[in-house]
Amino acid sequence: MRKPSRRKCKVCGEYFVPKFHDIRIRWCCPEHGTILAMEEREKEKVKFAAKRIKEQKEAEKAGRQRRAERRNELKPIRHWVQMTQRAFNDWRREMLLAAGHGCISCGTKTAFAWHAGHYRTTAAAPQLRFNLDNIWLQCSACNVHKSGNIEAYRAALVELIGEERVLALESNNETHRYTREELDGIRAKARADLRALKQQEAA
Structure with missing residues (x-):
């Protein structure tokens, strides 16, 4: 054993x-x-x-x-509208800067602060708050101190997208009630697009 x-x-x-x-x-x-x-x-x-x-x-x-x-x-729906608008504006502003745009109203490419300026305001046309034709780069001087400098904005907008599309914005009086799910989707896409843009710039 x-x-x-x-x-x-x-x-x-x-x-x-x-x-x-x-x-x-x-x-x-x-x-x-x-x-x-x-x-x-x-x-x-x-x-x-x-x-x-x-x-x-x-x-x-x-x-x-x-x-x-x-x-x-x-939380009320206006909270999610505001959150989504901030995220969307952040992406739109950075995208336009990366594409070489200046202020649509005065044309400057050097500004103390840049805004995503709405041609038709969110108060007047909330249905257009996320419409790309309605949101362009503006310097803070034009957007804030000159109340959007709308006459110059319109003239430049016609040059950018054409009279027909500008008239479509001006005549759009539709009503649209954003849902929480819709806003969540818009906000998520804007944030993802902004991350992708920053990664592309850093590469």
Whole structure:
């Protein structure tokens, strides 16, 4: 009968020959077996505590997400319109700057601040707030201090897109009620397009 092979004690590191062919024996003497059992119990306690902490954090995170979702559901549609308009304007402004456009009203390409200026305002024509023909680059001087500098805006807009499309903007009196889902889609696309534009510029 083959003798049991030597094993290394998990406590003291000394080699020993187990009395039986029991692969579970990992200690050289009962005292070290007791020490090993206590160490493993402590490890299990630590592991169990870590698991509980992780589960608690996950539960708290899920709770925060649910509360955030409930808060979002209570927000009025105008909140999402404003959020989406900011994201859309950010993309449109950066896209026009990257394409080499200047202020549509005065033509300057050097400005203290750039805006995405609406030809027809969002108050007068909310249905056109995301219409690309209606949004062009403007310097802050024209957009804010000259109330849009609309006469110059229109003249340049005719040169850019043609009289027919300008008249289409001016005669558009449709009503449109944006839904939360529609706004979420517009905002997500604008943000994705802006990220792609910045990555392209950085490459």
